[in-house]
Amino acid sequence: MVEKALIKARKITESLVLAMIAIMTLIICYQVVSRFAFNYTPPWIQPLSLLLMVWIGFIGLAIGIQDNTHIKINLFVSKMPERLQKVIRALQRILAFVFGVFMLIEGSKFSYSMKDSSISGINTPSAVLYVVVPIAGLLVTIYLLFECFGKWKAIGDEEVEE
Amino acid sequence: MVIATLIGLFLLLLIIGVPVALAMGLTSIVVAFQLDIPMSVLVQRMVAGVNSFPLLAIPFFILAGEIMNSGGISQKLVRLSDVIVGRFRGGLGIVNVNTSMLFGGISGSALADASSIGSIMIPMMKKKGYDTDYSVAVTVSGATQGIVIPPSHNMIIYALAAGGGISISSLFLAGIIPGILLGLGLMVTAYVIAVKRKYPAEKPSSFREILKAMREAIPGLLTGVIIIGGILSGIFTVTESAAIAVAYAFLTSFVFNRDVPISRIIPVLAQTFKTLALVLFLIATSSGFAWLLALLRIPTLVSDSLLGLTDNPILITLFIIIILLFLGTILDVAPIILITTPILLPIATSIGMDPIHYGIVMMICMAIGLVTPPVGGALFVGSAIGKIPVERVIKSLLPFYLCMIVILLLVAFVPQITMVVPNLFQ
Numbered sequence: 001m002v003e004k005a006l007i008k009a010r011k012i013t014e015s016l017v018l019a020m021i022a023i024m025t026l027i028i029c030y031q032v033v034s035r036f037a038f039n040y041t042p043p044w045i046q047p048l049s050l051l052l053m054v055w056i057g058f059i060g061l062a063i064g065i066q067d068n069t070h071i072k073i074n075l076f077v078s079k080m081p082e083r084l085q086k087v088i089r090a091l092q093r094i095l096a097f098v099f100g101v102f103m104l105i106e107g108s109k110f111s112y113s114m115k116d117s118s119i120s121g122i123n124t125p126s127a128v129l130y131v132v133v134p135i136a137g138l139l140v141t142i143y144l145l146f147e148c149f150g151k152w153k154a155i156g157d158e159e160v161e162e
Numbered sequence: 163m164v165i166a167t168l169i170g171l172f173l174l175l176l177i178i179g180v181p182v183a184l185a186m187g188l189t190s191i192v193v194a195f196q197l198d199i200p201m202s203v204l205v206q207r208m209v210a211g212v213n214s215f216p217l218l219a220i221p222f223f224i225l226a227g228e229i230m231n232s233g234g235i236s237q238k239l240v241r242l243s244d245v246i247v248g249r250f251r252g253g254l255g256i257v258n259v260n261t262s263m264l265f266g267g268i269s270g271s272a273l274a275d276a277s278s279i280g281s282i283m284i285p286m287m288k289k290k291g292y293d294t295d296y297s298v299a300v301t302v303s304g305a306t307q308g309i310v311i312p313p314s315h316n317m318i319i320y321a322l323a324a325g326g327g328i329s330i331s332s333l334f335l336a337g338i339i340p341g342i343l344l345g346l347g348l349m350v351t352a353y354v355i356a357v358k359r360k361y362p363a364e365k366p367s368s369f370r371e372i373l374k375a376m377r378e379a380i381p382g383l384l385t386g387v388i389i390i391g392g393i394l395s396g397i398f399t400v401t402e403s404a405a406i407a408v409a410y411a412f413l414t415s416f417v418f419n420r421d422v423p424i425s426r427i428i429p430v431l432a433q434t435f436k437t438l439a440l441v442l443f444l445i446a447t448s449s450g451f452a453w454l455l456a457l458l459r460i461p462t463l464v465s466d467s468l469l470g471l472t473d474n475p476i477l478i479t480l481f482i483i484i485i486l487l488f489l490g491t492i493l494d495v496a497p498i499i500l501i502t503t504p505i506l507l508p509i510a511t512s513i514g515m516d517p518i519h520y521g522i523v524m525m526i527c528m529a530i531g532l533v534t535p536p537v538g539g540a541l542f543v544g545s546a547i548g549k550i551p552v553e554r555v556i557k558s559l560l561p562f563y564l565c566m567i568v569i570l571l572l573v574a575f576v577p578q579i580t581m582v583v584p585n586l587f588q
């Protein structure tokens with residue numbers, strides 16, 4: 001049950017992000033066309049595309065932590081004894097969890113404090129930009145908790161290079 | 163004390179295999195805590211790092227490269243290189259490097275280059291009797307050109323790490339001659355070894371075949387022309403040109419090319435997202451990290467103590483190069499750029515190096531790092547495709563390392579090589 005829900009939630013998040021990349025490309029192309037054809041640069045394009053990129057980036061980092069695919073140095077750990085490696089791997093995941101908690105708590109606080117300021121050009125509260133930080137924190141913490149109970153498996157762990 | 167925590171904790175986290183971006187994030191949290199800096203500043207810094215318009219070009223460059231790749235651009239470039247340089251002895255080796263040069267003018271990702279060109283060229287070379295170690299060595303060293311030849315998204319990362327103020331289009335222009343020089347050097351190296359090992363030449367192509375190969379490859383090559391031309395003429399910003407390149411690549415590879423179904427765009431987007439997520443995470447946390455470095459005046463401390471030892475510009479340049487090459491053996495490109503630029507760039511400029519020149523020297527160091535063990539992305543991709551142990555590739559890579567080092571020193575100590583093109587367009 002839980003595994004299915006986790007996988008499903010992941011699929012939905014991923015599709016949303018892919019759509020965001022596509023939209024981001026389309027609106028920048030539209031900006032170029034609009035500038036040439038109508039000599040007009042719509043003011044909403046730049047802030048909207050940046051908003052999308054921040055969202056893509058933070059959701060992406062959360063997914064990267066879930067899968068344990070971020071760039072790291074394996075060199076030293078892979079030379080250590082098997083048992084120590086296990087301890088270190090657990091420690092790595094705990095540290096990732098701590099970072100998730102940081103994003104969740106501090107991100108929520110900061111987003112809340114930004115609820116009254118707004119992003120120029122798209123008339124949206126700045127909180128919409130920052131709220132992706134606690135969302136990423138949530139995505140990290142939930143999945144790491146379930147990984148701890150064996151309900152989620154990070155793909156990056158298996159393909160450890162020599 | 164705080165400085166000791168920052169450096170010590172960061173190194174410790176790296177050694178125990180914590181992802182680089184996460185290590186920067188966690189270190190920043192601890193240091194900010196020690197300094198009594200509100201955590202909200204870190205959150206804001208992280209978001210601000212990603213929230214930058216020039217950075218938008220990065221997803222587009224990655225996406226354009228991925229689209230061209232899935233549209234079969236590599237085969238066409240191989241074919242074009244084959245009809246032009248295949249006729250020399252060891253033809254396929256030269257074809258391989260030349261294809262990478264053309265590919266670098268479109269995509270700029272050395273890893274994508276190594277995997278897509280390697281999967282075509284390595285089996286092809288094996289079949290014609292080339293040794294596998296040579297085939298892999300040529301492929302991976304050739305692939306590194308992508309990082310120096312524009313467009314290169316690593317140059318954008320460098321421009322951002324340098325704190326803005328560096329024109330990305332000048333950087334792109336500056337990469338042209340050093341990139342071509344690197345390619346020519348590698349081709350000569352490939353040729354000399356091929357003569358020694360008595361590798362065959364391909365049969366010369368007829369004029370008609372050359373025309374046909376050109377006609378097929380030109381739509382792909384135009385992507386590079388659009389990007390560089392658009393930026394040069396000032397019609398587009400870097401970001402816009404990258405987005406237009408995506409639209410163009412999509413039209414030529416998917417819409418006007420019936421062989422590739424449009425649904426293939428989904429895995430292409432997914433692959434782009436995967437690469438992008440790694441880069442953006444690094445940029446987010448390094449933005450907070452670099453801010454703390456500056457706050458603690460670490461760049462000034464390092465440069466003061468170094469300049470206290472010697473003020474000989476040649477020694478200092480060599481020192482910087484050695485640090486970059488060393489880091490290149492254990493770390494990936496983007497993290498090195500983001501971590502070292504705030505510290506090493508001020509040293510470089512203090513001995514009179516132009517930031518653009520320094521950027522290109524750094525890119526060549528990074529190119530070498532991609533093919534040096536224990537951590538060399540391109541090297542591992544190539545060995546995996548050739549199904550050959552890394553150690554055997556390294557042995558045949560030695561002449562190529564030598565060639566790359568010579569080019570690196572040439573570019574580092576003759577600034578004109580780098581600066582002539584950007585100065586022309588100033």
